[in-house]
Amino acid sequence: MSEKVLMKGNEAIAEAAISCGCRHYFGYPITPQTEIAAYMAKRMPKIGGTFLQAESEIAAINMVIGAASAGVRVMTSSSSPGVSLKSEGISYMAGCDLPALIVNVQRGGPGLGGIQPSQSDYFQATRGGGHGDYHLLVLAPASVQEMAAMTVRAFDLADKYRMPCMLLADGTMGQMMEPVELGESTGGTVDKPWALTGTGMSRKHNIINSLSLTPDELERWNVDRYARYAKVERDEVLYEEYLCDDAEIVVVGFGIAARVAKNAVNAARAEGIKAGMFRPITLWPFPKKAMFERAKTARAFISVELSMGQMIEDIELAVRCTRPVTLCSRVGGMIPSPAEVKKSIEDAHAKLDGRN
Amino acid sequence: MSSLPDYPDGLYRKIAGRRVTLFCGHYGSGKSTVAMSFAAMLRASLPAGTPVAVADLDIVNPYFRTKDCEEDLGRLGIELIASEYASSNVDLPAMPESAYRITEDRSLHTVIDVGGDDRGALAMGRYASALLAEGDFDMLAVINRFRPLTAAPADAAEVMREIELACGLPFSGIVNCSNLGSATTPEVIEESFGYAEEVSRLCGLPVRFTAVMRGLCGSFEEKTPVLPLDFTISHGGIENR
The missing domain is CATH 3.40.50.970 (Thiamin diphosphate (ThDP)-binding fold, Pyr/PP domains)
Structure with missing residues (x-):
């Protein structure tokens, strides 16, 4: 077939x-x-x-x-x-x-x-x-x-x-x-x-x-x-990066959360915020090397999850606390909306001023 | 969708006319979208004040179902008959008590979205004797050439037989809803006419109409009547395409 x-x-x-x-x-x-x-x-x-x-x-x-x-x-x-x-x-x-x-x-x-x-x-x-x-x-x-x-x-x-x-x-x-x-x-x-x-x-x-x-x-x-x-x-590590090269804010999500994150990244870009998406495809092994490299150019990370915050721990370990990582999540069967993710991007962006 | 769309002249006369219309078929063939679009066509064609309802009697599908379009239907003046547990967080394959209105209230024009395959159709058996006694229903098989388990006409015909056995009601026609979701093109639909004719030949029932996303309706009317499809089912903000 x-x-x-x-x-x-x-x-x-x-x-x-x-x-x-x-x-x-x-x-x-x-x-x-x-x-x-x-x-x-x-x-x-x-x-x-x-x-x-x-x-x-x-x-x-x-x-x-x-x-x-x-x-x-x-x-x-x-x-x-x-x-x-x-x-x-x-x-x-x-x-x-x-x-x-x-x-x-x-x-x-x-x-x-x-x-x-x-x-x-x-x-x-x-x-x-x-x-x-x-x-x-x-x-x-x-x-x-x-x-x-x-x-x-x-x-x-x-x-x-x-x-x-x-x-x-x-x-x-x-x-x-x-x-x-x-x-x-x-x-x-x-x-x-x-x-x-x-x-x-x-x-x-x-x-x-x-x-x-x-x-x-x-x-x-x-x-x-x-x-x-x-x-x-x-x-065997697999991941996808989307608009990450010049991104200041990198949204990390897997599965359905990555689809929402991509929409939010596009919406944030339309308003001039340099956002990108990093999608781990293998969750173990987690793409920690690639994410550590990305942390050298990105200034903040957001973990988008349909959980109370689980993958966020792997992100923090991967970037070795060199960058702030925040959580955008819904649970119980709810899915974060692109607007909610975009709000998280805007919040992270607003906090960037004064940091390098 | 906030207002009723336009329909080709005479479409109601060509494809409708019974008080109750049931849409059955293999799951994922497009039953829910067809049922809602058919109800919208009824709403636009029947005299103002004639009550029109869609009954979501799917006991199989946990989400991406008619119930997810409740607000759209409400705005169009179409009542939704559905279990209060549909699209909720529990897995209760229950029939709503209001489903009795379908057979008891003979002023109500109802479009029934039956659950997938014979397992989904089983629950319809509860209402079969009343529908047969009244004798004012149409049961249509929704087929999609691009669903792997019914891509062979013989397999589609077999699913139809299984559904009839499960619900105790006979099909009266076929709806060709062949589509590839967001990848549907006029060529994709063109390609499906031969398939629909073969299913029609195997089960001895006519292709009553072709169901096509409104933007792609084009010039298929020469072959069969065409029902434009207007609904996209979205669940938790995620669109099923």
């Missing part, structure tokens, strides 16, 4: 996963990501794949562990409360070095929260969520087209680094419809000699496990894993 079609973000994730060889989906319905499961339920039986609605999110993530252990491309998807339930299994996957895609189409929290869009699982996604020393590779798309592209990328990176990847979207991104062009099928043909595929009596058996009997061995596993994470941090 390479012609243009009209899709919901959730559907684009599902179709892109299929296009790159994912034939195993395990999940449990929750608004606002249910279309992923519904799409898989329709498509998988027609292409010889497996769609299974598990009895719970916990069961679904454990089925993902099993399929990933067998070396196949596998995914699950949920929304915020469901991802909390999956967190134990995600930690086990990190400990077992298993590649898979986990999609979180975020809704408001904490607790049952609400079904409207949110970005308040940023900490959960980038700081682990589950227990132990580990990272997920976290991608944050900002259009339906990117939902598709990032899904394929997430599978590729998961296989390349043997780690679970997360696509972090929000309800608006999942529900909105946009024209999208899906790439040709790629098939995902990564060699996985570690997978549990049966020895055929011709090799030593593989073991996939997160339990170590000795502390020095467990320490070595952790250290080796972090050496791999260092490569990811070096090679």
